[in-house]
Amino acid sequence: MEQPGDPTAAPLPRFLDREASWLQFNSRVLDLAEDKDVPLLERAKFSAIFANNLDEFFMVRVAGIKRRIATGAAGATASGLSHREQLQRIWASTKELMNRHAVHFQDQLRPELAAQGIEIVLWNDLSKAEQDELYVLFRERIFPVLTPLAVDPAHPFPYISGLTLNLAVQVRNPVTQHEHFARVKVPPLLPRFIEVSEQRYVPLEQLIAAHLPHLFNGMEVLGCHTFRVTRNEDVEVEAEEESQNLLETLERELQRRRFGPPVRLEVENTIDPGVLELLVRELGIGEAEIMRLPAPLDLTGLFAIAGEDRPELKYPPFATAMHPDLVEFESGAGVDVFAAMRQHDILLHHPYDSFTTSVQAFLEQAAADPDVRAIKQTLYRTSGDSPIVDALVDAAEAGKEVLVLVEIKARFDEHANIVWARTLEQAGCHVVYGLMGLKTHCKLSLVVRQEGGKLRRYAHIGTGNYNPKTARQYEDLGLLTCDPQVGEDLTHLFNKLSGFSRTTSFRRLLTAPTGLRDSIIEKIEQEKAKMASGRRALARTARIRMKMNSLVDEAVIDALYSASQAGVPVDLVVRGMCALRPGVPGLSENIRVRSVLGRFLEHSRIYVFGEDLPSRGAVRTAAEPAQVWIGSADMMHRNLDRRVEALVRIAEPAHRSTLIGLIDTVFAPDASCWELGPDGDWIRRSAPEGVPTRDVQSALIAARNQRSAARRARMG
Structure with a gap:
């Protein structure tokens, strides 16, 4: 496989790297946070979703790669990268994404929220009256639940819970002049942002930091810095353990989850080098795993800000309707x-x-x-x-x-x-x-x-x-x-x-792990056979459309490549990971891949084989109507091999037409979406000049509202 457009370049792997593809998906989420056409509080929500997604990525995917490396199960991936190479690329990509996210919050989102009267301010930005009012709040509701933990020969370095905010505090004894380190955990059950007055907030850690002398009476507070640790929080239950008592085994594993090894350390970019050295040494973190970011850390707290009762800063109201x-x-x-x-x-x-x-x-x-x-x-x-x-x-x-x-x-x-x-x-x-x-x-x-x-x-x-x-x-x-x-x-x-x-x-079901992959590949091969039949009427019905969350199964991708090479048009709507390279001459030039992200999380799976053409002449006898399936399975190893999944075949022609239309609307020239290129990059599409871009989800809302209005009119 040659580099697109460059016949002298080194061959590219057949498959895109799944972890890189997932990070590109989260980059598209960040695109929405940065998109000024998206309502402001919805942008805050997408910023929080980005942060939450990345937390889970480290807890599960990065932790899994590190575990494979540590256990020696570190062979090459389908993309040709070793797990070590894959991890190095992840560190580079995530640092770039996290910095982009933090800078966008500081330079764009935060000022735009402030312009609309929703302020996230620092302690020093507060008036004396506001600070005095918050001192009362601190004394009555926060101070009693704080536990400063010293680190010295009599006090070992404390356990740092995953995803909690912490203050690394430097204090000095004024009598001995000895300097000490202490850790203060920011209580996770308290609001991430404390409301000072209506729609005016201060980060909780700033409020605590301003009152550290009350926690360290008689000591000089030299400085404090926020940090956050992400741990391996995936749960694995071995098959032989399941044969004992799955419920009890899983409960034990959930206890162990709390003590998983660290996989990421987030720190303020102004952190004292000596404090950082202590954290790195005690946590066993490598240099690549350190993320230096401007404060505040943990922007998942923006979910609360996005919940503000400001309807003019959100998507227009939408009420679901009875079918x-x-x-x-x-x-x-x-x-x-x-x-x-x-x-x-x-x-x-x-x-x-x-x-x-x-x-x-x-x-x-x-x-x-x-x-x-x-x-x-x-x-x-x-x-x-x-x-x-x-x-x-x-x-x-x-x-x-x-x-x-x-x-x-x-x-x-x-x-x-x-x-x-x-x-x-x-x-x-x-x-x-x-x-x-x-x-x-x-x-x-x-x-x-x-x-x-x-x-x-x-x-x-x-x-x-x-x-x-x-x-x-x-x-x-x-x-x-x-x-x-x-x-x-x-x-x-x-x-x-x-x-x-x-x-x-089964008669109307396809199920995993027994046969779903083989059935999907067989149906892809049937479309390929139509194209190769030499019968023009039959070849007209050769078509493959799929909509799913992820496409990474190599056997399915190879079957799609083969169909493309035979001339079968293949349209794929993939929300998240996609390891298939579309548009590569000689391999996948008949495959298009697009992605829709927006107000609703696209979660449905649709698999369409064939084309519903008018029933007349030779077409009627040449091919059956399109087969359309919906269900729970994505085209991933875990879904096809390690999960019980089910797809059901849609029987009614009107329903088949509706589902085919859902996919086709994403490939309309004016559809707002992202398109995957052969190099693995996703490009946001815009409508042709002079044509307004159409948001797929908004169009579906409008259609539903029109039907509801017409029904109400008929009912008087």
């Missing part, structure tokens, strides 16, 4: 979801379609309906006050058979899911934790209902979690259906998850 197919079945008692599903399949698109009046109503109706005999449900992540869990508890207490598969290994939700598992068990639900060595990531609900002399199965299969809160922020798809084939498929799949069934083939 049109459910509206006619609404009454004073609520919506009869079962009756609507008996009419036909219902394709949901959240957040444009309300989760509360569809999926949540479906499960609540199932829990209350005396004719429902059983409910089977997967839970990967849910909200803190989950109405989904409440419905399952109600169903069990009403005597229904309730099976819940709670994935207690869902990263960073492990503790919450353990609590949910115990709550459900206490209510009488059958709770299982899935299959050994696998995470259960599929999003499935199955309801069995007695109707006359027979049982009917109702199902929901989605791309997102059963979480009413994130359903208002994440773009996801779901299918409500009572199709007997889907019901039978889900029955077999749940039996496999809860018992010892070995079913591997």
Whole structure:
């Protein structure tokens, strides 16, 4: 593979580096924070999201690379880099991104917020009256919970919790003139920014620093500097441990997580060299892992600022609407979801379609309906006050058979899911934790209902979690259906998850880890075969479209390369990581890759093979309609090999057309998006001159609002 446009250049690897691709994704998030066309408080939120994303990247991805290097499992990656080379590039890229983020906050975001009356000020910027008022707050609410920890022969260097803000304090004994080091932890349960007056804030660490003499009575405070440590907080549970007691094993691992080794040290760029040397020595941090940044550190605190009640500085209000197919079945008692599903399949698109009046109503109706005999449900992540869990508890207490598969290994939700598992068990639900060595990531609900002399199965299969809160922020798809084939498929799949069934083939489902990758590759090969058939009418229907969060599986990428070489058009919408190089002559010139980021987090997965063309003449007999699948799986090793995933085939032509249209709209000339080049760089696209750029999500909101307005008009 030659360098694009330079036949004399050294060959490039077939695959882009996945970690570099993820960092480019987070760079696109930062683009939104810097975009002056985005409302100001939304920019503050994107700045916080950037910081939070990077924290998790270090806790999991960087920690994992360091672990592989330490254990000697440091072979070459698919991109051709060794893990050590990969880590060196990560350090360079993250330092550049973090500095860009910090400078943008200091030079752009902070002054623009101040211009709108939302100030983040330093202690010395406060008036004497404001400082006096904050002293009272410090004395009454902050001082009692602070614990200064000295470091000397009698006091070892304290444990530094991951992601906490800390003050490194230098003090001197006025009698002996000896200088000492102490650490003060900034309480994580207090607000990151303390409100001085309405929409005027001071960083909590500045308030504490201003009152350090009260913590070190009789000592001279020479200086203090904020620092922050990121630790390896990934949880690994070995398969042989799972055979003992997964719940107890995971609880032990969560305790160990707190004491993972450091992977990053953030410090103020004005830190005293001697203090930094002490931190580096005691934490065992290398020079490359030190991030020197202007204060304040930890800008995840901007989430609170973004929550200010200033609607004029946010996206216009948007209310989710009941799906049109459910509206006619609404009454004073609520919506009869079962009756609507008996009419036909219902394709949901959240957040444009309300989760509360569809999926949540479906499960609540199932829990209350005396004719429902059983409910089977997967839970990967849910909200803190989950109405989904409440419905399952109600169903069990009403005597229904309730099976819940709670994935207690869902990263960073492990503790919450353990609590949910115990709550459900206490209510009488059958709770299982899935299959050994696998995470259960599929999003499935199955309801069995007695109707006359027979049982009917109702199902929901989605791309997102059963979480009413994130359903208002994440773009996801779901299918409500009572199709007997889907019901039978889900029955077999749940039996496999809860018992010892070995079913591997289904009628309307594709599942991982047994066969999903092979099925996707087979369908790609079928499109390639159409193009190679020599039949023009059949070749016209050869087309591949995919929408997903990440594309890094080498076997799938190679199949897409092969299809491109055969002339098959391939359009890919990838929100995050993409290891495929598009647009490379002789390899991938027929592949386009775009990414959409915006108000909602694009989270749905759609896989389309073939083209729905008008049914006439030779085309009608030459090819079947397009196959369209939705579900929980991304094209990643973990999804295809180490998770239970499910895709469902969409049967109704109108639904297929809708889903194909969702992908095609991203490739319209006026669509606002980023496009991936063969060099691995993402370029933000703009519409042709004289044509206004169209935001894909805003267009979907406008279309939903128009349909809602038309419905209200019809109803009088």
